[in-house]
Amino acid sequence: METDGRRGGRVTLATVADALGVSRATVSNAYNHPERLSPRLRDRVLDTARELGYAGPHPLAATLSRGRVNALGLVYDDPMSFAFSDPAAVLFLQGVSEVCENEDLALVLISGGPAGAVARVALVDAVICYCDVPIEGKLAAIVDRGLPFVVVDGPRLPGAGHVGIDDRRGAASAARHLLDLGHTRLGVIAMPIVDDEWEGTADLDRQARAHYRAARERLVGYREAVESAGLTWADVSVEERSPYGRDAGRRSAAALLARRPRPTALIAMSDELALGALAAAEDAGLAVPRDLSVVGFDDVPAAADAHPALTTVRQPHREKGRRAATLLLRASSVDDEHRLPVELIVRASTGPPPSR
Amino acid sequence: METDGRRGGRVTLATVADALGVSRATVSNAYNHPERLSPRLRDRVLDTARELGYAGPHPLAATLSRGRVNALGLVYDDPMSFAFSDPAAVLFLQGVSEVCENEDLALVLISGGPAGAVARVALVDAVICYCDVPIEGKLAAIVDRGLPFVVVDGPRLPGAGHVGIDDRRGAASAARHLLDLGHTRLGVIAMPIVDDEWEGTADLDRQARAHYRAARERLVGYREAVESAGLTWADVSVEERSPYGRDAGRRSAAALLARRPRPTALIAMSDELALGALAAAEDAGLAVPRDLSVVGFDDVPAAADAHPALTTVRQPHREKGRRAATLLLRASSVDDEHRLPVELIVRASTGPPPSR
DNA sequence: GTCCCGCTTTGAACCGGTTCAGTAGCCGGG
DNA sequence: CCCGGCTACTGAACCGGTTCAAAGCGGGAC
Structure with missing residues (x-):
C-alpha cells in the first residue's frame, strides 16, 4: 500500500518505511523504542535510513506528538x-x-x-x-x-x-557594617527606583513611590539600619541613575562626594555601581578606605579583584539560577518559595571614618 | 458537522471553530491573516477565543506547518x-x-x-x-x-x-610590540594546545602536534615575530595549562618566572591568562611593567580595569556575534568568510625591559 | 434580467511524527 | 493436536495547526 513516503523529495520517516515495506510505526520504534523491534529489523531500518540520508525523526513533529520540547x-x-x-x-x-x-x-x-x-x-x-x-x-x-x-x-x-533573597536584610547588613565602623554621614548609590529613567537625588517622596522591588526593599533595609543607629534617614542622600552600570555609579558617587559635609561612606545597590564609586573616589583623590568607605551588593567576581577589594553583600547568583531551573523540573514544588541567604563579605574597601 | 473541537478538555483552534460554527481555517486566519476576514467575523472569533480561554495557535503546531521556528x-x-x-x-x-x-x-x-x-x-x-x-x-x-x-x-x-579573526597576525603584533620594546627573553602562556588536558612546558614537538586552531595560529604568529627579530623560537618557553582560566595563567606565569634567566616579558594567549600572570607577578614581588611586561589577547573589559591596565590584542567579540547571527539570516551569504580585524591596544602593562 | 467579479469562507490535504490497541505468527505445554 | 501466551509488527487515530484551490454569495454593470 503506497503511502506518501516520497513527497517533494524530502526524506521522511514514511520514505524509510516505504523503502523497507514496513509501517511507519516500526520506523518510529527503531528510533524511540529499539527494544521493541527484533535486532535484525532494527538494523535494517537504521541502515536504510542512513542510505536514504534520513537524519532521524524530525524534532518538531516528535515534539508535537509528545507535547514536550525539552x-x-x-x-x-x-x-x-x-x-x-x-x-x-x-x-x-x-x-x-x-x-x-x-x-x-x-x-x-x-x-x-x-x-x-x-x-x-x-x-x-x-x-x-x-x-x-x-x-x-x-x-x-x-x-x-x-x-x-x-x-x-x-x-x-x-x-x-x-x-x-532577603534584599532588606542584605541591605541592612551592609549599612549596619558602616554604622558599626562609626560612620555617620552616608550616601546611597541607587539603581532605578521609579521607572521613569530619571536621574538625580531621590527624595523621600520619590522613595515612597518606588516601582522596582529590589530598590525598594534595599532602601528599606538601609533605612532600618540607619534609624536603628539613631540617625535620621532624611539626612542620607540617595542618588539614582538609569541605566545603572559602572559609569552611573561613578557619576552618582561624584555627586555625593561633592556635598558638604562630604559623606564618609557610600552604600551602593550593586557591585557595578560600587566599582564606579571606587573610580569616582580615585578621580576625587580620595583614598579608600582611609578617606572613604564603599560597600556594594552582589559579590560579583570583579568585587574581589577590585583595588581595594570591595566589601559587599554576597548573594548566591549561580545558585539562584540552579534553584530556579530545578524548581521547574520538579513540578510538585513549583509553588514553593525559595529565599536564599545573603552574607556580608568584609574586604578592604571599608574602614573607620577618617578622624576629624 | 461535529469536528473534534473538544477533545480531552483542551481548548484548541477546533474548539473555537466549533463554538462559532465556522471552519478551522477561519479561526486560523483570524490570527494569521486578519485582513482576509470580515472585521465582524474576525472580532467574533477573537472574542470567542478569549471567552474560551484559547491563547492563540499552538506555536509548535504552527511551526510544524510553516517549517520555521524563529x-x-x-x-x-x-x-x-x-x-x-x-x-x-x-x-x-x-x-x-x-x-x-x-x-x-x-x-x-x-x-x-x-x-x-x-x-x-x-x-x-x-x-x-x-x-x-x-x-x-x-x-x-x-x-x-x-x-x-x-x-x-x-x-x-x-x-x-x-x-x-586573523589570529596569527594578532599574535604577531603582540610579540612584535614586546620585541620592539627591546625584550629578548620571552615566555608564552598558552591555552590548551593538544586536547589531552596535559599541563606543563610545551616543547617544539608538542607545538607541532597542535590540535586547537587558535592556539596553533597564535603560536605561529608569536614565532614569526620572534624569528623576524633574529631570535630563536626554541629559546621561548611555552607553558600550557588546562583549563585556561585566570588561575591557570597565574600558575603558568609562576613557572615561567622561576626560570633563570628570568623572562622579562610574558605573552598570554588570552586576557584571563594575562590577568593571572599579573597576579603571579605580584606574588613574586615583581613590578609591572618595570620588572616584567605582560601582554594579553582579547581585550575584554577587565583588561582595561586591571592594575596596571593590560596591553592586549583587541578582537571585536561582540561584532563577531552580530556578524555570525546576521550571516545566518541572509541565506545568500552563508558561505562567505568574514575575517574581522584585530588591533594591538597598548596600555600600562608593557614597557622596556629592566636595564641589566 | 443576466453575467461577471471580487470578497469571504470552507474543505481537504498536509506538516512529520507518536502511540496504543490490536493481530499474526510462533513456541511450549498439556 | 489444541490452546495459551509472547513477541514482533501494523493500522488508525492523534498532536494542533496552515494553506490553497475552489465554492458561495452579493452587488454593480450592461
Whole structure:
C-alpha cells in the first residue's frame, strides 16, 4: 500500500518505511523504542535510513506528538543583551545552564521587545522569569499559554514558583557594617527606583513611590539600619541613575562626594555601581578606605579583584539560577518559595571614618 | 458537522471553530491573516477565543506547518556553562543576542554533552557553532539535520559560513610590540594546545602536534615575530595549562618566572591568562611593567580595569556575534568568510625591559 | 434580467511524527 | 493436536495547526 513516503523529495520517516515495506510505526520504534523491534529489523531500518540520508525523526513533529520540547525558556526584564553586561545576570545564567546541561535541556533566551512577540511563540516547556518587575507583555504571553514558570528576584505570583533573597536584610547588613565602623554621614548609590529613567537625588517622596522591588526593599533595609543607629534617614542622600552600570555609579558617587559635609561612606545597590564609586573616589583623590568607605551588593567576581577589594553583600547568583531551573523540573514544588541567604563579605574597601 | 473541537478538555483552534460554527481555517486566519476576514467575523472569533480561554495557535503546531521556528541555536565547544565564565564568550553572546532581539528570534543555547543529544533535537532554524574545533557529535547532529550553520573561530567548513579573526597576525603584533620594546627573553602562556588536558612546558614537538586552531595560529604568529627579530623560537618557553582560566595563567606565569634567566616579558594567549600572570607577578614581588611586561589577547573589559591596565590584542567579540547571527539570516551569504580585524591596544602593562 | 467579479469562507490535504490497541505468527505445554 | 501466551509488527487515530484551490454569495454593470 503506497503511502506518501516520497513527497517533494524530502526524506521522511514514511520514505524509510516505504523503502523497507514496513509501517511507519516500526520506523518510529527503531528510533524511540529499539527494544521493541527484533535486532535484525532494527538494523535494517537504521541502515536504510542512513542510505536514504534520513537524519532521524524530525524534532518538531516528535515534539508535537509528545507535547514536550525539552527546553527551558528565560525571560529578562530588559533586552536580553543587557543581561550579558550585568555580571550578576551572567552568573545567574551560568547556574541555569548548568542544570540544563545535566538534564539535556536546551536553554532558550527570550528577547524580542516588551510586547512579548517572541515569548508568545517560543518553543519551551517552562519559563524562568528573571525580572524585578514582571513585564506586562512577556509575562502575559507566558501566563496565557499556561506555561509553568518561576519568578526570580521579582514578586510572588500565584501559581508560580519563586526564588529570591532577603534584599532588606542584605541591605541592612551592609549599612549596619558602616554604622558599626562609626560612620555617620552616608550616601546611597541607587539603581532605578521609579521607572521613569530619571536621574538625580531621590527624595523621600520619590522613595515612597518606588516601582522596582529590589530598590525598594534595599532602601528599606538601609533605612532600618540607619534609624536603628539613631540617625535620621532624611539626612542620607540617595542618588539614582538609569541605566545603572559602572559609569552611573561613578557619576552618582561624584555627586555625593561633592556635598558638604562630604559623606564618609557610600552604600551602593550593586557591585557595578560600587566599582564606579571606587573610580569616582580615585578621580576625587580620595583614598579608600582611609578617606572613604564603599560597600556594594552582589559579590560579583570583579568585587574581589577590585583595588581595594570591595566589601559587599554576597548573594548566591549561580545558585539562584540552579534553584530556579530545578524548581521547574520538579513540578510538585513549583509553588514553593525559595529565599536564599545573603552574607556580608568584609574586604578592604571599608574602614573607620577618617578622624576629624 | 461535529469536528473534534473538544477533545480531552483542551481548548484548541477546533474548539473555537466549533463554538462559532465556522471552519478551522477561519479561526486560523483570524490570527494569521486578519485582513482576509470580515472585521465582524474576525472580532467574533477573537472574542470567542478569549471567552474560551484559547491563547492563540499552538506555536509548535504552527511551526510544524510553516517549517520555521524563529530561533537561532548556539553550540559551544565546552559545556555551555563554561561560556559564562569566559568574558570573551559573554561578549560574543551579547552580540548574537542583539541581533536576535532585533529580529524577534529566540536564542537557543545548546549544551547537553559532546554526544549532541540536545543538538539533535533542539528546535532551531540555524546554528552558530562557536567552537575552535567543531565537536564531533554536536556538529554531526547539525549537519545530519541539514541545518544551516556558521562556524565562529573554528575551521572553514564546506557549505557553512565562517566568522573569525586573523589570529596569527594578532599574535604577531603582540610579540612584535614586546620585541620592539627591546625584550629578548620571552615566555608564552598558552591555552590548551593538544586536547589531552596535559599541563606543563610545551616543547617544539608538542607545538607541532597542535590540535586547537587558535592556539596553533597564535603560536605561529608569536614565532614569526620572534624569528623576524633574529631570535630563536626554541629559546621561548611555552607553558600550557588546562583549563585556561585566570588561575591557570597565574600558575603558568609562576613557572615561567622561576626560570633563570628570568623572562622579562610574558605573552598570554588570552586576557584571563594575562590577568593571572599579573597576579603571579605580584606574588613574586615583581613590578609591572618595570620588572616584567605582560601582554594579553582579547581585550575584554577587565583588561582595561586591571592594575596596571593590560596591553592586549583587541578582537571585536561582540561584532563577531552580530556578524555570525546576521550571516545566518541572509541565506545568500552563508558561505562567505568574514575575517574581522584585530588591533594591538597598548596600555600600562608593557614597557622596556629592566636595564641589566 | 443576466453575467461577471471580487470578497469571504470552507474543505481537504498536509506538516512529520507518536502511540496504543490490536493481530499474526510462533513456541511450549498439556 | 489444541490452546495459551509472547513477541514482533501494523493500522488508525492523534498532536494542533496552515494553506490553497475552489465554492458561495452579493452587488454593480450592461
